[in-house]
Amino acid sequence: MRQEYIDAVRSIVAMVPPGTAVAYSDISDLLGQGGPRQIGAIMARHSEGLCWWRVLRASGEAPSGHELEAFRRYREEGTPLRGRVADFERTGKGRWKVDFPSARWAPREEDFLAMDALADSLREPEPGNGDRPPATAPGMNV
Incomplete structure (x- = not known):
């Protein structure tokens, strides 16, 4: 995997505030x-x-x-959970999940601007815009 992609993913994860969550698919989107x-x-x-x-x-x-x-951190941050949370706290047993509709991160405008810049930095330059040398036609010697 390209280091630039890894760095971009890490940058987005670093933006996610306490008490919220983001799906793997959200980051790729x-x-x-x-x-x-x-x-x-x-x-x-x-x-x-x-x-x-x-x-x-x-x-x-x-x-x-x-x-x-993760459960310990969710409780510390006040992340909304659902399921058998009290059972899990008491006994370590019981199924629970992050209440994703309530916990999903809603980025602010400045977050979107930063993420757009990250996405743009990952795109290959378009041919013909001066960022790449022009392609040579077949049979031409340069």
């Missing part, structure tokens, strides 16, 4: 490329120093294998 699996792979390998628990499946399920730590 905001960047206009990749997909949920690519975002998940980046989060699995490059999430050090980031609020990884705020990036999850659109179903609201916490990142696999990190449910206990």
